[in-house]
Amino acid sequence: MTYLFLKYLHIIAAIFLFGFGMGSYLYLIAASRTANPQVIAHVARMVVRFDAWITTPAGFIQIITGYLLTRLMGLPLTTEWVLTSLVIFLCVGSLWLPVLVLQTRMQRMALAAADSGMMLGEAYRAVYRKWFWMGVAGFSGMFVIVLMMVMKMTPWQFMGMLG
Template sequence: MDAYLTAKWLHILSSTVLFGTSIGTAFHMVWAMRSDNPQVIHRTVSGALMAALLCTAPAWLIQPATGLWLIHLQGYPPTEAWLTLTYALYALAFIAWVPAIGLQFRIRSLTDSTTSVPLQARRAYRICIALGCPAFLALVAIFWLMIHRPPLWG
């Protein structure tokens, strides 16, 4: 396999892991919180955190590396408008993801050895969802930009 196909394959694979793991863990978090069972929430959040650390975190690192590799291989100017917007959206998604992980650690801690879901855990969950929505939309917009590569501004 040549360098371009290797870079493209790694980039697509890591974007799939990043997006898919994020959507999957968010779905399971929502489902667990709906149970109103602190033991279910604790176990689900523990699994979501494991997925975030084993799958999502490496993908966050691989994406820019393979993206820059592809930019180099394809000869795009790194300051091209659609790429600049992609960098900003990626930063937005990452900046939302980091505190969401911290909130998940908090939810896990708050639901350990308790008989009811504490209000602090519910508040942390709502903030986590509020952070996840713009991150999700940013990643969807990045997919669109990667496919269309539109001319945006001069």
């Protein structure tokens, strides 16, 4: 029963982590494409809040439940797919704080532009580009982690099965 409950929490946390993260990412991309500082400021403020209040705690729940599940299953953390997923998770996680900082900076820049009646310039676009590509890297890693969780193997082991 404990195993099933932890597995349920692990899956729900993955859904929140991936779902809210991807939703926030796509909303801020859409808002940025309007080039309207008021829209961008409003959406960025919500994105920062959701990422801080929902997505970040879901990441911690993932770590805790994942660790407890490996203990219950008697799986060493050095099992290749477990270790690989942990390394990728830590890499994705290392992007998280910079992403939050960039999102906050984007929100402040948009708010300042809206308050002054100005348009957003190259400085905003430069921050946006960094944020965008960090998101691409982070979500690519998350897709690979989900593959490993489902298949219980590394991507190269999976590709070897196909060949």
